[in-house]
Amino acid sequence: MVMKVISTGSQDGNCYSLCSESGEILLLDCGCSYKGILRGIKYRISDVVGCLVSHEHKDHSKSVKDLERIGIPVFKPYESFKSAVQMGNFTVNPFELVHDVPCYGFYIAQTESGTIVYLTDTEFCRFRFRKVNHIMVEANYDKRLISDDFAVRDRVLQSHLELQTTKHFLQANMSNHLRNIVLIHMSQNNMDYDVMEREIREVSGRAVVSIAVPGLEVNMNRVPF
Numbered sequence: 518m519v520m521k522v523i524s525t526g527s528q529d530g531n532c533y534s535l536c537s538e539s540g541e542i543l544l545l546d547c548g549c550s551y552k553g554i555l556r557g558i559k560y561r562i563s564d565v566v567g568c569l570v571s572h573e574h575k576d577h578s579k580s581v582k583d584l585e586r587i588g589i590p591v592f593k594p595y596e597s598f599k600s601a602v603q604m605g606n607f608t609v610n611p612f613e614l615v616h617d618v619p620c621y622g623f624y625i626a627q628t629e630s631g632t633i634v635y636l637t638d639t640e641f642c643r644f645r646f647r648k649v650n651h652i653m654v655e656a657n658y659d660k661r662l663i664s665d666d667f668a669v670r671d672r673v674l675q676s677h678l679e680l681q682t683t684k685h686f687l688q689a690n691m692s693n694h695l696r697n698i699v700l701i702h703m704s705q706n707n708m709d710y711d712v713m714e715r716e717i718r719e720v721s722g723r724a725v726v727s728i729a730v731p732g733l734e735v736n737m738n739r740v741p742f
């Protein structure tokens with residue numbers, strides 16, 4: 518299984534793909550242009566078994582209509598909740614997050630990769646995931662660097678993960694089973710990437726830490742235990 522960053526961040530939009538060895542592709546959010554998605558998956562649109570959308574904000578949902586128009590199943594738990602969906606060989610359970618609109622993270626199980634947790638756009642996470650293999654998590658801002666503009670500050674503070682909260686989430690879900698931590702949806706102005714990487718590595722155990730940039734590919738195969 519290979520996870521690829523197609524697009525990340527509020528400005529460019531968020532879209533990631535999980536591509537299995539059998540050829541199935543699952544999209545995580547679709548907040549960039551449809552053309553950008555096509556390029557990101559090398560035009561293998563017929564291999565896409567579905568798209569999971571966390572919430573209605575455009576930087577996560579921009580291409581929903583384009584995907585639906587060509588018949589791709591799009592799971593939007595914020596519109597129509599189901600506790601579990603099957604997309605190809607991916608079994609998906611949504612879980613509720615804390616944002617300024619209804620927003621969901623996803624717990625994904627698949628044979629090659631084991632389990633993946635994807636969460637973004639939340640103030641904190643009230644759930645724990647035992648023995649999860651891969652975590653894709655927002656590390657949006659560092660409160661020490663946050664803008665003094667209170668309007669921006671208030672919205673960011675109430676709706677996105679702060680670096681220390683991301684660290685606590687990782688510590689709460691740390692185990693020998695965790696192989697990858699992928700940091701996504703960073704704010705360009707409110708985060709020092711070097712500080713973030715150093716601080717996350719302090720709590721990452723044996724897991725590989727990757728910082729999402731467009732085009733990044735991460736091997737997400739299951740670890741033999």
Ligand SMILES: [Zn+2]
Binds near residue numbers: 572574616638
């Ligand atoms: Zn949002």
